[in-house]
Amino acid sequence: MSTIDLTQPLATLLRESTHEAHETVENSPSAKLLLSGGLAQDEYIRYLMMLWHVYDTFERALDRHAAHPTLEPTYNPTLLARAPLLAADISYLLGVQESSWQTHPMYLSLFSSMPGPLQDYVSRIQEISDSSDPSPLLAHSYVRYLGDLSGGQTIRHVISKAYDLDETEGLGLSFYAFKELRTAKPASQGEMKRIKDWFRAGMNAAGETSAAVKVAVIAEANMAFNLNAGLFSTIKLKDKGSKDLLSKEIAVQVEHAQPEEKTYPIGQVIAVIAAVCLAHFLIVVGGFTGNKGYQKLLAIEAWLRNFFQSGTD
Numbered sequence: 135m136s137t138i139d140l141t142q143p144l145a146t147l148l149r150e151s152t153h154e155a156h157e158t159v160e161n162s163p164s165a166k167l168l169l170s171g172g173l174a175q176d177e178y179i180r181y182l183m184m185l186w187h188v189y190d191t192f193e194r195a196l197d198r199h200a201a202h203p204t205l206e207p208t209y210n211p212t213l214l215a216r217a218p219l220l221a222a223d224i225s226y227l228l229g230v231q232e233s234s235w236q237t238h239p240m241y242l243s244l245f246s247s248m249p250g251p252l253q254d255y256v257s258r259i260q261e262i263s264d265s266s267d268p269s270p271l272l273a274h275s276y277v278r279y280l281g282d283l284s285g286g287q288t289i290r291h292v293i294s295k296a297y298d299l300d301e302t303e304g305l306g307l308s309f310y311a312f313k314e315l316r317t318a319k320p321a322s323q324g325e326m327k328r329i330k331d332w333f334r335a336g337m338n339a340a341g342e343t344s345a346a347v348k349v350a351v352i353a354e355a356n357m358a359f360n361l362n363a364g365l366f367s368t369i370k371l372k373d374k375g376s377k378d379l380l381s382k383e384i385a386v387q388v389e390h391a392q393p394e395e396k397t398y399p400i401g402q403v404i405a406v407i408a409a410v411c412l413a414h415f416l417i418v419v420g421g422f423t424g425n426k427g428y429q430k431l432l433a434i435e436a437w438l439r440n441f442f443q444s445g446t447d
């Protein structure tokens with residue numbers, strides 16, 4: 135069993151202890167499809183809507199607990215807040231005013247029957263926010279913000295190509311953009327690294343408050359990765375031609391399937407032998423001549439055929 139050295143800084147502990155969870159989410163079919171730019175545009179917009187709901191909930195929670203000693207060092211909505219940017223991107227992609235995207239049928243349909251994993255995610259954030267110790271919210275900041283800061287530029291490029299968005303103009307891509315730490319200028323790759331360093335330093339400062347905080351944030355970070363995996367699991371794997379990739383995969387598997395040798399479980403074989411004996415008894419006792427006998431023979435034949443078919447379905 136691996137042990138955690140709680141004398142290590144929180145940022146180091148988080149990176150090490152979520153390594154596996156990160157790999158799992160990174161290798162999920164939906165993440166791969168998203169990162170290859172192959173996701174159908176409506177599914178991409180639907181995903182952004184779910185993210186908006188998550189960010190809106192946890193950014194409100196961060197505002198509420200802004201002065202908490204664990205959360206204060208990384209609290210910087212001007213730099214980090216993503217919910218307003220997601221709203222701008224969703225509106226742009228839908229081709230509607232920002233004031234009206236929440237009346238769009240896609241949004242209404244998503245939230246009239248909210249997917250379970252999305253409900254779980256926002257409920258968990260709400261639960262922490264309403265608890266006596268909101269420290270684990272730091273884990274949610276870590277998983278989302280440091281993830282966005284890490285994958286940002288690459289994903290931005292892929293998404294711009296996938297949905298024909300102008301990278302220079304940046305419309306529809308603002309979710310992936312960060313401003314410099316001290317100015318309102320767009321952050322370069324080097325500046326993104328500085329922002330990450332600042333964020334990690336903030337987490338380390340928060341971790342110094344107590345070992346219990348470290349333990350709680352590490353546990354919550356793993357849960358946050360799982361919650362993100364849950365969100366990914368709700369993405370319909372259809373490509374841009376709107377073909378359902380899952381059914382395509384199944385079709386390919388069927389095409390490639392080798393004809394199987396027919397085998398029958400021993401129970402079925404015994405049952406057939408018993409049935410044949412019974413049929414034999416009926417034939418012998420009941421007679422097997424004339425039209426009646428012929429009908430019996432047909433009935434037995436049909437029964438045997440059905441039996442074998444149901445055994446191979």
Ligand code: HEM
Nearest residue numbers: 148149156159160165166169276277278280281284285362
């Ligand atoms: C979709 C596929 C993904 C790929 C290919 C990917 C790739 C990466 C890479 C290369 C880094 C290291 C960057 C660096 O150190 O500068 C990183 C860091 C990170 N990623 Fe991802 N990522 C993916 C998905 C995600 C998701 C879905 C999340 C969470 C929702 C996430 C959260 C993070 C976090 C928190 C870090 C920072 C780790 C640390 O330094 O403590 N990633 N990712």
